[in-house]
Amino acid sequence: MRSEGRTLRGAALPEWPPPGGSNRGGSHACAPAEEDTGGPGGDHRSVTASGAALPTVALPPSAVTAAVSATITLQQLTDQLQALESEAAAAIGAAADPAELEQLRVDLLGKKGRLSGVLGAMGRLPGEERPQVGQRANVLKEQVQSLLGERLHQLQSSALADRIARETLDVTAPCRYVPPGHRHPLQATVEEILDIFAGLGYRVSEGPEVESDHYNFTALNIPPHHPARDMQDTFYLAPGADGGERLLRTHTSPVQIRHLEANPPPVRIVAPGRVYRRDAVDATHSPVFHQVEVLALDEGLDFSHLRGTVTTFLQRFFGDLPVRFRASYFPFTEPSAEVDVRWRGRWLEVMGCGMVDPAVLEGLGIDPERWSGFAAGLGVERFCMVRHGIDDIRRLYTSDLRFLEQF
Ligand code: DAH
Numbered sequence: 001m002r003s004e005g006r007t008l009r010g011a012a013l014p015e016w017p018p019p020g021g022s023n024r025g026g027s028h029a030c031a032p033a034e035e036d037t038g039g040p041g042g043d044h045r046s047v048t049a050s051g052a053a054l055p056t057v058a059l060p061p062s063a064v065t066a067a068v069s070a071t072i073t074l075q076q077l078t079d080q081l082q083a084l085e086s087e088a089a090a091a092i093g094a095a096a097d098p099a100e101l102e103q104l105r106v107d108l109l110g111k112k113g114r115l116s117g118v119l120g121a122m123g124r125l126p127g128e129e130r131p132q133v134g135q136r137a138n139v140l141k142e143q144v145q146s147l148l149g150e151r152l153h154q155l156q157s158s159a160l161a162d163r164i165a166r167e168t169l170d171v172t173a174p175c176r177y178v179p180p181g182h183r184h185p186l187q188a189t190v191e192e193i194l195d196i197f198a199g200l201g202y203r204v205s206e207g208p209e210v211e212s213d214h215y216n217f218t219a220l221n222i223p224p225h226h227p228a229r230d231m232q233d234t235f236y237l238a239p240g241a242d243g244g245e246r247l248l249r250t251h252t253s254p255v256q257i258r259h260l261e262a263n264p265p266p267v268r269i270v271a272p273g274r275v276y277r278r279d280a281v282d283a284t285h286s287p288v289f290h291q292v293e294v295l296a297l298d299e300g301l302d303f304s305h306l307r308g309t310v311t312t313f314l315q316r317f318f319g320d321l322p323v324r325f326r327a328s329y330f331p332f333t334e335p336s337a338e339v340d341v342r343w344r345g346r347w348l349e350v351m352g353c354g355m356v357d358p359a360v361l362e363g364l365g366i367d368p369e370r371w372s373g374f375a376a377g378l379g380v381e382r383f384c385m386v387r388h389g390i391d392d393i394r395r396l397y398t399s400d401l402r403f404l405e406q407f
Pocket residue numbers: 250251252253293294330333351352353354375376377378
């Protein structure tokens with residue numbers, strides 16, 4: 001904040017010229033006459049023409065008359081300029097900011113400023129003395145201007161230096177520790193499964209989670225009365241814009257159909273993704289879970305290829321353990337099988353598979369006499385839980401870091 005005390009207002013320099021004391025000088029509003037009691041020019045008061053500047057009660061009428069008609073000496077003006085010079089230098093040096101400097105400039109050099117006051121009084125000097133005062137005043141004006149300029153420069157550069165110091169970025173400072181995160185065990189399991197199949201020459205294909213009845217059921221040869229189509233088992237959604245039935249896919253098998261529609265055989269794909277079923281939550285069930293679908297279609301593929309591929313995959317994932325195939329049924333494969341792995345002394349059912357049913361291929365316009373293949377599907381949660389000995393599927397979804405940080 002700018003302090004009045006630092007400006008020349010009210011400073012010790014005597015008011016000059018006095019208000020109304022000279023037609024040329026005009027009034028000088030900056031220096032209250034009441035304060036005009038000391039300092040180098042204090043004794044000039046009696047020779048100023050200012051009635052207002054004088055404590056009239058203390059002066060006899062003759063003194064006022066004398067003041068009004070008084071002249072001024074060269075010495076007095078020179079003294080005033082001298083005093084102005086040192087006072088200006090001090091005030092400028094003490095100015096704290098550019099606004100204060102600007103105020104000082106107005107007070108010192110402005111139309112009604114201190115220097116104008118002195119120049120106004122100059123008119124009352126004898127003609128031959130005026131140039132001396134004029135020259136001195138001009139020198140002083142330039143001095144003040146350059147002091148103002150220097151101080152402004154100083155203030156600006158120290159403000160800049162402050163700012164630079166404040167904004168400095170220490171690139172050598174040690175970094176703040178950010179604990180590294182890691183993949184969720186489910187995600188890690190998906191990636192591991194995909195990795196194994198990638199190594200066997202499979203590529204990844206994906207499909208939507210909101211499906212139509214056609215892709216989720218009909219095209220997969222799932223008959224109308226099949227229990228999976230029941231309202232109790234599947235989340236049905238309001239019909240789409242085209243009025244078509246919509247549901248949350250109950251398995252990743254529809255990706256087989258979508259992929260074959262867009263890609264003629266031969267194909268080898270794995271399709272990971274989220275699936276939905278209207279199951280009550282318990283230690284082994286969740287209405288949302290994850291599957292990976294496998295599909296291979298080529299000329300001459302038979303059950304031995306299915307067996308070899310699935311066994312290789314399971315042994316890479318679980319280790320070199322016994323694997324067995326049990327006859328089963330799925331609408332979209334014929335024959336079909338369930339696959340078990342011997343894990344810690346028990347047979348664990350881990351996936352379903354089979355040879356792609358010719359009816360599915362016919363529905364796609366693919367000749368089943370020429371193309372054959374196999375499909376398989378597995379639940380990622382199951383793989384993850386078996387591998388890590390996790391007892392409850394809910395642990396995978398509750399985001400408890402004490403649990404997740406163990407993986
Ligand atoms: N889609 C089946 C399910 O969700 C799993 C499955 C079984 C997928 C056999 C297949 C398969 O591709 O051949 O239960």
